[in-house]
Each structure stands twice: as structure tokens, then as C-alpha cells.
Amino acid sequence: MESLTNRKKVVSDKPMTLWEKIYLPAIISxxxxxxxxxxxxxxxxxxPEETREFAPVYRGQHVLKRxxxxxxxxxxxxxxxxxxxxEAITMTAAERERGEEHLYREExxxxxxxxxxxxxxxxxxxxxxxxxxxxxLTDRLVPTYFERDNFTYGKxxxxxxxxxxxxxxxxxxxxxxxxx
Amino acid sequence: xxxxxxxxxxxxxxxxxxxxxxxxxxxxxxxxxxxxxxSKLPGTGGKCRTCLVEVAAGSxxxxxxxxxxxxxxxxxxxxxxxxxxxxxERVQTNRGGVVEFLLVNxxxxxxxxxxxxxxxxQDLGYxxxxxxxxxxxxxxxxxxxxxxxxxxxxxxxCILCYRCVAVxxxxxxxxxxxxxxxxxxxxxxxxxxxxxxxxxxGNMIDVCPVGALTDKTFRFKSRVWFLKPYEAExxxxxxxGKAVVWMxxxxxxxxxxxxxxxxxxxxxxxxxAWICNDCRFDKKDPSNWxxxxxxxxxxxxxxxQGKYATKNDNxxxxxx
Numbered sequence: 001m002e003s004l005t006n007r008k009k010v011v012s013d014k015p016m017t018l019w020e021k022i023y024l025p026a027i028i029s030x031x032x033x034x035x036x037x038x039x040x041x042x043x044x045x046x047x048p049e050e051t052r053e054f055a056p057v058y059r060g061q062h063v064l065k066r067x068x069x070x071x072x073x074x075x076x077x078x079x080x081x082x083x084x085x086x087e088a089i090t091m092t093a094a095e096r097e098r099g100e101e102h103l104y105r106e107e108x109x110x111x112x113x114x115x116x117x118x119x120x121x122x123x124x125x126x127x128x129x130x131x132x133x134x135x136x137l138t139d140r141l142v143p144t145y146f147e148r149d150n151f152t153y154g155k156x157x158x159x160x161x162x163x164x165x166x167x168x169x170x171x172x173x174x175x176x177x178x179x180x
Numbered sequence: 181x182x183x184x185x186x187x188x189x190x191x192x193x194x195x196x197x198x199x200x201x202x203x204x205x206x207x208x209x210x211x212x213x214x215x216x217x218x219s220k221l222p223g224t225g226g227k228c229r230t231c232l233v234e235v236a237a238g239s240x241x242x243x244x245x246x247x248x249x250x251x252x253x254x255x256x257x258x259x260x261x262x263x264x265x266x267x268x269e270r271v272q273t274n275r276g277g278v279v280e281f282l283l284v285n286x287x288x289x290x291x292x293x294x295x296x297x298x299x300x301x302q303d304l305g306y307x308x309x310x311x312x313x314x315x316x317x318x319x320x321x322x323x324x325x326x327x328x329x330x331x332x333x334x335x336x337x338c339i340l341c342y343r344c345v346a347v348x349x350x351x352x353x354x355x356x357x358x359x360x361x362x363x364x365x366x367x368x369x370x371x372x373x374x375x376x377x378x379x380x381x382g383n384m385i386d387v388c389p390v391g392a393l394t395d396k397t398f399r400f401k402s403r404v405w406f407l408k409p410y411e412a413e414x415x416x417x418x419x420x421g422k423a424v425v426w427m428x429x430x431x432x433x434x435x436x437x438x439x440x441x442x443x444x445x446x447x448x449x450x451x452x453a454w455i456c457n458d459c460r461f462d463k464k465d466p467s468n469w470x471x472x473x474x475x476x477x478x479x480x481x482x483x484x485q486g487k488y489a490t491k492n493d494n495x496x497x498x499x500x
Contacts, residue, residue, distance in 0.1 A: 077291030078403040082485055093400040107324075108292045108400050131291050 054139035056170035059122040061140040062115055063166045064159040065133065067105055072159060073134035076110035080126035080135055088119035089126060106132075113158060117142045117151040127171075136168040182259040186210050187267050199252035199263055200231055204442065211442075212265050213275075213304055215282070215389045216341035217253035220444055220452045224346045225253035228339065229278045230304060234271050237262040249274055272308070279308045285319050285364075286390070287336045295391030297404040297482045300443055301339065322367065328381060330396050330461045335367050338392035344368060344384040368392070379418050382460040386437045386445060397461050398426075398434035405482045407433055409475035414468050418456040422448050424475050425466075432464045441478070 019025065045052060054060070065073050076093035094111035096104045103109075126135050145151060160166045181192040186203050187210040193202045201219065203211045212233055217225035225231075231253045235246040240260030249271060252263070265271055283305060290296040322335035345358055345368070360369045385393045407426040414421045426434045437455045438446040445452050463469065477484040 075291045076400075077296070078406060079291070082403075082405060082482070093402075095400050106289070106292050 056139075058139045059124045059137040061117075061138055061142045062120075062126070062153075062158055063136050063138050063168065064110075064113065064155065065136060065168065066160055066162070066165070069102070070162050071101075071103060071105040072109060073105055073132045074110045074113065075104075075106040075108050075132055075134075076113070077131065079129040079131060083125040083129035084120075085123060085125065086119045086121045088116045088121075090114050110155065113155050115153045115158065117153055118148065133172070136166075136171055138166055138168060138171075140166075182257060184257045184259075184261045184263065186263045187265050193257060195256075197257055198225075199233060199235075199250070199255050199257055199261075200225075202257050203252065203263075203265065210265050212252050213300070213307075214253055214442070215300060215304070215339060216343060218343050218346065218387055218444055219442075220447075221343060221346040221350060221387065223349070224341075224343055226251050228282065228341055230275060230282070232271060232274055232278065234264040234268040235261060236264050236268075276308045276310070279304050280310065280314070282339050283309060283313070284315050285336075286339065287319060289337075293334075293337065293391035294394045294399060294404075295337075295388075298443075299391060300389040320364065325369075326396070327384075327393070328377065330382065330457065331385060332394050332396050332399060333368060334392050334394070336392075337390050338368055339390055340366055340368075341389055343387040343389065344393055347384050347387055348381070379456045379458070380454055382457045383437065383445070383454045385460075386439065386454075389443065395434055395460070397464070402428060402433050405485050407483075409477065409483070411438065411472040411475050412469040413472060414459060414463060414470065416456060416459055419459060420448060420451060420453045420455070421459060422453045423455045423459055423469075425469055425471070427466070430466060432466055432469070435460050435463065438475075 067073055076091050078091065081087075081089040081091065091110045091113045093108050096107050096109055122137065124137050127137055142151075182195055183190060183192055184199075184202050185191075186199070186206055189206050189208070189210060191202060191206045193205055197205075200212055200214060200217060204219075212231040214225070214231045215228035217228075217231060229251060231251055232249040233252045234249055235255075237243040238246060238261060239258035241258075243260070252265075257263075282301060286301065290299070290302060293299070296302060319336070324332055324334045327333050340359065342359065348358070358369070359366050361367060382395070385395050388394075404426070407428050409424045409426050412423055412425045414423075422438060423435050424438050425432045426436065435455070438448070438453055440446050445454060447453070
């Protein structure tokens with residue numbers, strides 16, 4: 001039958017010619033190909049000294065955002081944990097006490113919030129489920145460790161620090177948060 | 181028996197039945213939603229207007245259509261009445277408008293609210309509401325207050341259905357809980373914050389269709405869809421002891437009455453199975469309860485997420 005792709009090669013076992021039998025020309029042509037690559041621009045980089053620019057929607061390590069006044073956005077509603085297909089997210093909620101209004105935006109907040117980075121598949125569904133624009137995936141990579149326990153990221157690693165805010169404006173395609 | 185047609189379904193009901201109850205007897209998706217009517221509480225209904233239906237023909241004797249939409253929870257059926265609910269465009273647009281009005285002062289704090297996931301207003305808003313609000317004015321705001329030491333009242337979320345007042349009226353001995361002021365300013369109160377100390381006051385939480393009255397022992401503890409509801413019973417001298425315990429692992433997070441698909445407390449052995457405050461708030465130890473089996477959850481409910489059938493589900497005794 002006629003091949004559809006036309007990539008078929010017919011195998012032949014006809015005897016090699018003298019030119020083919022001496023091998024040297026084939027070796028030399030192969031070496032030329034190899035040497036030519038030495039003068040080309042390198043396609044690899046020296047990570048971690050050099051890093052590549054990530055796509056704006058790259059899904060790396062999560063961040064729990066604070067609002068403009070530095071209050072945590074997360075209210076521990078649990079929608080990220082429901083959306084998570086890998087069951088990586090757990091949390092416990094607590095009630096905001098009087099005098100903590102500058103720390104948490106809503107009357108309920110996440111007392112603990114843990115993401116198991118070994119379970120996480122970085123699908124970004126938590127970010128999509130979040131009604132409070134609290135959790136975002138960023139262009140940071142999760143480092144490697146020797147101990148398994150280190151991969152359970154608590155609030156200490158997830159919540160952005162007040163001094164070093166993490167810019168996620170490129171990911172905010174939902175528009176500005178509406179004030180309730 | 182009189183014949184009535186609801187959404188092309190013909191059924192026979194006893195005289196004096198309301199349209200809503202006739203529709204519930206027929207069952208299916210022709211049942212109008214109800215936020216304020218509660219069949220187990222006499223005197224409820226007629227306030228929220230979500231159950232409005234169109235009467236295309238009044239009766240066999242007088243087959244003229246009713247000019248306005250009628251509240252199905254408080255209109256009784258007539259022989260030969262033709263009612264339109266799902267099939268009427270007018271009813272559907274009107275219900276959307278009613279939902280919009282209910283949401284005018286209702287805060288969108290579902291991520292915080294403990295009722296989220298089993299809230300009737302949430303279901304209604306999901307079905308009929310629009311994604312955007314047209315309301316620009318400031319919502320009325322109150323700070324949460326305590327009704328007794330076990331119940332929290334978030335007046336912001338209240339839609340003034342008066343169900344809890346009916347509970348206070350009809351289940352407790354003397355009413356210390358009612359609605360103050362009128363119209364926009366109306367609010368549920370215990371009147372000068374008198375604490376309610378009746379054994380059955382906790383049932384206000386169960387009848388509340390939104391998250392206005394919530395259980396303080398369960399406040400912010402978990403989300404309802406992370407918990408597994410089990411039918412359970414206990415030996416209680418005050419109430420039937422038949423309840424639903426909401427468990428996470430081996431821990432009981434909260435106890436509620438058994439509710440049917442309309443969100444009303446079930447009738448068990450010809451009695452409405454209200455539960456007492458001891459069962460609701462104090463019996464949080466699994467050894468107090470005899471677990472009967474997992475509660476049936478509607479497959480489309482968010483509460484059914486993550487409830488994989490396991491050995492434990494078929495035999496809850498294994499939990500102990």
C-alpha cells in the first residue's frame with residue numbers, strides 16, 4: 001500500500017563500496033559537524049548564576065498576598081483546598097481579635113496555612129479558585145532540600161513580607177479587586 | 181380531593197393545601213424556592229416573595245388568570261387551578277428581581293460565612309442572580325452580637341425571613357427575641373441583649389436560611405464541605421436525640437438537626453425532630469453518639485466533594 005507520510009525507508013543490504021569501506025571520510029564529516037558546534041552560540045545557561053526570564057504566567061512557588069495596607073488577604077475560606085487536585089493545601093481558621101485589624105483584612109483569617117510542595121503539581125487552580133485574590137503562583141522556583149519536612153511550606157514562607165512585596169501585577173488579569 | 185396543574189403536571193391534593201405544598205407533593209424541579217416559608221413552623225411565609233408563581237387559570241368555576249404573581253406559600257389551591265412556575269418567563273424574571281432585592285443589603289462575605297455551602301440564598305443567587313450588582317449605596321452594617329453564649333447573630337446577613345422569630349414564638353416558652361424597628365432599619369434582637377436560655381433556642385440556627393444565626397461552638401472551625409455528615413442518635417431526655425453529626429476524622433465539629441431537601445427539619449415518628457441545646461452544643465464527644473450511617477448528600481452539593489466511598493463510610497462503627 002502507498003505510504004501516507006512518505007517517510008518510509010527501504011532497507012537494503014547491498015555491499016559497501018570502497019569509499020564507504022575505508023570509513024575515514026565518514027569519520028571526518030562527522031567530526032566537522034561536531035567541531036562546527038563549538039563556534040556556535042550556546043543554547044544552555046549557567047544556572048543558578050544565570051537565570052532565564054520567565055513567562056508572566058509561569059507557575060512557581062506560591063505567595064499569600066497582603067493588601068495595600070499590609071493586611072493579609074486570605075480569609076481561610078478553603079476554596080483553594082477544595083480546588084486542589086493534589087490535596088496539597090491545609091489550613092485552620094481563626095477569628096480576628098480586636099486590635100488585629102491592621103494584620104488581617106477580614107474578621108476570619110488563616111491561623112495556619114500549609115502547602116505541601118511535594119504534593120503540589122503547580123496547576124494554579126488554587127489561584128483561580130481564590131475569591132479574595134490572596135494566593136498567587138509566582139515566577140520563583142521551589143528550592144530542593146534533603147529533608148522531606150522542609151517541603152511543607154507554612155505561613156512563614158508563603159506570606160509575603162512587608163518589606164519585600166512580591167509583584168504579581170502581571171498575573172492579575174481579573175482586574176482590580178472590588179471593595180466590599 | 182381537588183385537581184391542580186403545576187407546570188403541566190396534574191396532581192390531586194386535599195382542599196386547603198397551598199400551591200407550594202401541592203408542588204412539593206408533586207416533587208421534582210417544579211417546586212418554587214422558599215426563603216421564609218417553613219412548613220414546620222405555623223405562621224411563616226409570605227415575606228420573602230421568592231416563591232411567587234403565575235396562576236394561569238384560577239379554578240374551573242372561574243378560569244380567569246390572576247393578574248399578579250401570587251405567593252405560592254400562602255395561596256391555597258382551587259379545583260382546576262393552573263399554575264406556572266418553571267414554564268413561566270414572568271416568574272423567572274421576577275424571581276431574579278426578588279433575589280436582587282434580597283442581596284441589596286446582604287454582604288458578599290461567603291468566604292467568611294459559616295453557612296456557605298449550605299446556604300439557600302447562595303443557591304438562589306447562583307440560579308437567578310446576576311454576576312454584577314447594580315446597588316451603589318452603602319449596605320447597612322451592624323456589628324455581630326451574641327444571642328446567649330452559643331449563638332452569634334450577624335445582622336448584616338439577615339434577610340428578615342422571621343423564621344427564627346417563629347421558632348422563638350412557637351418552641352420556646354416566652355419570647356425574648358424578636359424584630360425591632362421597621363423596613364430598612366428592622367433587625368433581629370434579643371431586646372436589650374437579653375440572653376435566651378431556652379433548651380431549644382439553638383434551633384434558630386437550623387431554620388435560618390442564611391448565615392445570620394450561626395453556632396458559636398462551630399464558628400470558623402471548618403468549612404461544611406470538609407466535614408462528613410453522619411446520622412446519629414443519642415439518649416436524650418429533652419429531645420428526640422436524632423441528629424446529624426458533622427465529623428472530620430474522629431472529631432465531631434458540629435451537630436445539627438436532620439434536614440430534608442427543602443432545608444426543613446425532618447419529621448421522625450410524627451414529630452418534628454428539633455434537637456435541644458445540650459445535643460447541639462455540648463455533646464461533641466463521639467462516645468456520646470451512636471452513629472447510624474452516612475447522611476445522604478445531594479450529588480450536586482459542594483458538601484459531597486471529596487467524599488469517596490471507603491470502608492469507613494459503609495460501616496461508621498469502624499471510626500471508633
